[in-house]
Amino acid sequence: MFNKIVLENGLRIVTENIPYVKSVSIGIWIETGSRFENQSNNGISHFIEHMLFKGTENRTAKQIAESIDSVGGQLNAFTSKEFTCFYAKVLDEHLPLAVDVLADMIFNSKFNEEDIIKEKNVVFEEINMYEDSPEDLVHDLICQTMFDGHPLAYPILGSSSILEKINRKNVLDYYKQYYTPNNTVISIAGNFDTDKTIELIYKYFSNWIPVKKEKDEQCPPMFYRRIMGKTKNTEQLHLCLGMKGVPQGTNEMYHLMVLNNIFGGSMSSRLFQKIREERGLAYSIYSYPSSYKDTGMFTIYVGLNPNYVSTVLQLITEEIDKIKNGGMTSDEIYKSKEQLKGNYILGLESTSSRMSSMGKSELLHGKIYRPKEILEMIDSVQREDVENIAKEVLDFNRLNISFVGDINNNQIESNFKKIIG
Structure with a gap:
């Protein structure tokens, strides 16, 4: 209760x-x-x-x-x-x-x-x-x-x-x-x-004395195309592609979570299967959404040999294009929703997880989302919702890149421009 x-x-x-x-x-x-x-x-x-x-x-x-x-x-x-x-x-x-x-x-x-x-x-x-x-x-x-x-x-x-x-x-x-x-x-x-x-x-x-909170006047961040990195003597190139996501507590957050499972959020996802399992070009590749009170981000990470960077970027952009052009199947969406629900239900067996879910929800949104509500929100996601969020989030015009490895900004930029212009 x-x-x-x-x-x-x-x-x-x-x-x-x-x-x-x-x-x-x-x-x-x-x-x-x-x-x-x-x-x-x-x-x-x-x-x-x-x-x-x-x-x-x-x-x-x-x-x-x-x-x-x-x-x-x-x-x-x-x-x-x-x-x-x-x-x-x-x-x-x-x-x-x-x-x-x-x-x-x-x-x-x-x-x-x-x-x-x-x-x-x-x-x-x-x-x-x-x-x-x-x-x-x-x-x-x-x-x-x-x-x-x-x-x-x-x-x-x-x-x-x-x-x-x-x-x-x-x-x-x-x-x-x-x-x-x-x-x-x-x-x-x-x-x-x-x-x-x-x-x-x-x-x-009860005797803790309150202090008047100053109103937070932060404006939402603006998103442009940028590249930032650190050139280091590493065996692998570590690469992140980042795009604007969605805020916490919105219906779109669940749409993006369903998309993420299909795209790169699990071992059965498209990126993992294509780049690691089929092509053997990376050991670690995944995507994930991050949501904050007023904004969010969607990140793709890959660790790879610098010699493969052009090929891997090409494969990632191809999968993005397929997703945006309605290339998701009803079976993929169904399995993604079942995976989200299963992961959530398994987490309910931990008192730490339940405490964390309540605390974070109340702090950021002023309300508790009960398990039944969360499962219903996942179930309510439709194919059209996932297609719309894919077109909104997977936007090359607001793509940001970060890297750490034995490579420089110009090399990353030239590789990427070859692919998306």
Whole structure:
């Protein structure tokens, strides 16, 4: 059973009771991420996420880790472009402990100067690790390429040069601005007593003082044709093709998900079968949609020998042309929808997945989409919907390219111009 309560301070609590499981997952979702940053503090949302594990007035960093480890649970966090989430998964009997630890981290983190200096070094190494992973780096670059001039272009980790200049005051000011009850959702899924759990949340979070949110005046990004890359001495060329997608929470999002499964989102997809299985030109090739509150993107990735780049680009554009010209079969669309439904239903077996779905949905859209609604939205997708979204999204005039490998912009551009002009 789903439940939603809003406290007087604006904090939203969404719960789903699942009595037949032994676990419970809880997430604290803060609406802050790299798109809320600027050129002088890019990376600060992710850095604050790290700092909340560095010790509170009541627990050392080690005690925070031990508190959940000692009961066999999981405690972690992540930062995205639009939100930061701190979450725990424990046996149902340990939910009070999980709430206590998470509340302690949110309210009582020390942000010691010494810890800030030390944790900067940790994040520097995380950035270096990312830079040394071409497949990760090229996906970051496609966002920078597509959203150039817009906050969505900012990398989640930031950069070492910017992070180096961020001080304790910057951290505290940003934390106080965004870590507020009216900017937060608490999501809980699993086996728990709803009334007792709401009382528990009220005990820890009802005195959290709200802060007036400044209206977000960001304009939607503009999409042009661009190429951005990093020439590196790598064995493979890592290539991303990016096009404008669709926003979160729209019917078109489901249309694009059905298209993605057919085109490149699975092992049975056209790109995988044509380029890897039939031609043996790449080990890794796939496509995926990314959706944000007001926009989205659709990305194709391939890792390949640079000598094959012209051939692979030709094959990708041929498949795009086939799709846009109504080359999808009813059987492909049916199988894609069944795959989406199956993946979604399998995910419902995880309390973490259900907690995450509720939290993200409430934070970004102000409502919970129940499983029945989601399955109905997938089922409602028609062939015409998929054909229309293909023509809208697979647009060569707004195609962006990012690359990492032993090649340069001119070589990529000349190869692509040979194919699409």
